[in-house]
Amino acid sequence: MHRGNRHGRSEQARLAVLQAADDLLVENGFARLTIEGIAQRAGVAKQTIYRWWPSKTDILFEAFATDAAEELTPPDTGDTARDLITHLSALARFLTVSHAGAVFRALTAEGQHDPALAARLREEHLTAQRVRDRQLLQRAVQRGELPADADLDTTVDRLVGPLYYRALITGQEITTEFITELVHATLNGA
């Protein structure tokens, strides 16, 4: 049970904390997520949490890091439009229903009040995500489906922006039709 010993940090405690934080976030929302609560749920001393994580959000970060990348890696079938639709649908699912997405939304919200967190979120997630998003467009350029001088960053914003907007701001449903129209209009208009 006790792993307090001279052989380093307890992996068991670490995983229990991450799991508890994740569960409690989904169960009660971020507002009710307290370090005390996580410690109790994980069967861990508060000090153990403070020893290894600077803040509540750091725990969530660690809990969320790996999951997101897996869910959001784009497909590559050779059909640009279809791949885009598939990828954006996965993104929509991530933002609205996924477990990891819930953590992302919470962190993004906290980021509005905490510039350091916002910066970290960009560095550790959004930048990598942009790379993944661009891959699809770069392949389209390589295939000649998009002009070689197209501003891919701008195009990415035009594709994913409306999804984030609906998911995080207005709460509107993101239908397949919406995504399909979005993809076709963007491919034509870029």
Place this chain on the structure above:
Amino acid sequence: MHRGNRHGRSEQARLAVLQAADDLLVENGFARLTIEGIAQRAGVAKQTIYRWWPSKTDILFEAFATDAAEELTPPDTGDTARDLITHLSALARFLTVSHAGAVFRALTAEGQHDPALAARLREEHLTAQRVRDRQLLQRAVQRGELPADADLDTTVDRLVGPLYYRALITGQEITTEFITELVHATLNGA
């Protein structure tokens, strides 16, 4: 000075609270915004705040309500593209540098953890804002610049989504070029 009597609340106290809340939000961020702090800054008793506002966010709501509508009312010069660019630029300014926009971002962030707040934000601000956003497109339809059967709601999302995305999520700068490209691409592709 005192207006405490049976004929209603003190307008002076009300304004002092709204001003204090607004100032403290911008100065210290939402995380450090406390009722106690607002009361002290406003020179008002805590009970006076609790008497009139159910929660901290209600104060912010009231502080932000009127300002936002004024800042975000679209122009009408007859030139659709120019009006859209002007309007979206105003929106970008609102989201990134405006005082009222700071309150909006804070409320949106809280809305991620508090569905009731999110709903209220939609009802009292976003719905009205969508109406304002659509006006420009409706005029374009009337002028024949857009097809009569265009899905204006979707178009609005495609126009404003990328702005919210950059302002609230990635923190990228929103340049005039970005807006210009966005408007032209959307008008062509809608």
Place this chain on the structure above:
Amino acid sequence: MHRGNRHGRSEQARLAVLQAADDLLVENGFARLTIEGIAQRAGVAKQTIYRWWPSKTDILFEAFATDAAEELTPPDTGDTARDLITHLSALARFLTVSHAGAVFRALTAEGQHDPALAARLREEHLTAQRVRDRQLLQRAVQRGELPADADLDTTVDRLVGPLYYRALITGQEITTEFITELVHATLNGA
């Protein structure tokens, strides 16, 4: 209903306040006796109370003043011992079960924390009460049952002190036997 006029206060309001204060003291104890509560119970504005009574204890004082004198006026049958026993029994009843006595105990208690109140209690009640207590002994002196040079004040203290002690400090019952012994011992030993 309203007695507001330019010639004098409302007797109705005054009585309602006294009654409410008395009731609430007995019902809830002094600790829970608040001006707000009295005002509400009496159907009177707080300001009306503050206009006429400087403090909570002043209300109680007024509520208690007349009753006490009536309950504690000594008899005069010519039989000193019997009169003393009767009188001390009335005092015991006053201190332990009487309504007015409850107010007296509350005021005495407050007097421990408030010297001004203690002084007022002495001036307005205890001095007069001592006069009443001494009457019995003075009659005994006149009848030759006590020596002419007896220190009556000291004797009063020896008679009533044990009663106050039991009633206010130890809470022991004050039986007729206790009073009888006390009277006989004092008459013999004085």
Place this chain on the structure above:
Amino acid sequence: MHRGNRHGRSEQARLAVLQAADDLLVENGFARLTIEGIAQRAGVAKQTIYRWWPSKTDILFEAFATDAAEELTPPDTGDTARDLITHLSALARFLTVSHAGAVFRALTAEGQHDPALAARLREEHLTAQRVRDRQLLQRAVQRGELPADADLDTTVDRLVGPLYYRALITGQEITTEFITELVHATLNGA
């Protein structure tokens, strides 16, 4: 058994609280004695006080418990009258000028409004005090100075009652003459 930081409550905090409560009571009186004030004076968090003491009076109780017994332990010289006079003088001093006595008066006063406190005061102090008071009389019985069947409880009341009465009720001075007369009259009349 609660043990502080895993094994023990902070004795330092405990003593600081008791000292602060005692000081503030004497300086400002019971009326102005607040938990917040005690916490601040003691350099202790409010929570620490609420953790260990159910109420303000419990702090005073603890502050007063040991002191009283020491001040009021009766002498034993073999001379009953003299010992009684010495003991009652100590009691008078306790009630009127002693630090611990000030706490006793405050607690007694609160006990008028709070039966539970009154009961506790009897159990933890007055009962033990009565035992101490009786000792002197029991020794007199053993020496044959008082009849074997004397009602010592009643006699104690007759001796100490007048002192409590003067100290707590009328505020009259308690002179040596008063005590001397009291003792002699009681020894003769018992």
Place this chain on the structure above:
DNA sequence: CTGTAAGCGAGACGGTACGTCCGGTCTTTCG
């Protein structure tokens, strides 16, 4: 017979203290 001034119920006001809760730190004991 009509103003006007005092007393009234009502209740908002700036405050103080309440008792509770959580954050983050520190100390102690165990393995």
Place this chain on the structure above:
DNA sequence: CGAAAGACCGGACGTACCGTCTCGCTTACAG
């Protein structure tokens, strides 16, 4: 030496009353 336990200080929470202050109504004397 890491982990569990949990007491510690600090400080915000929302509540209850405090004593003060207008407000508009009701009266009853004064002009």
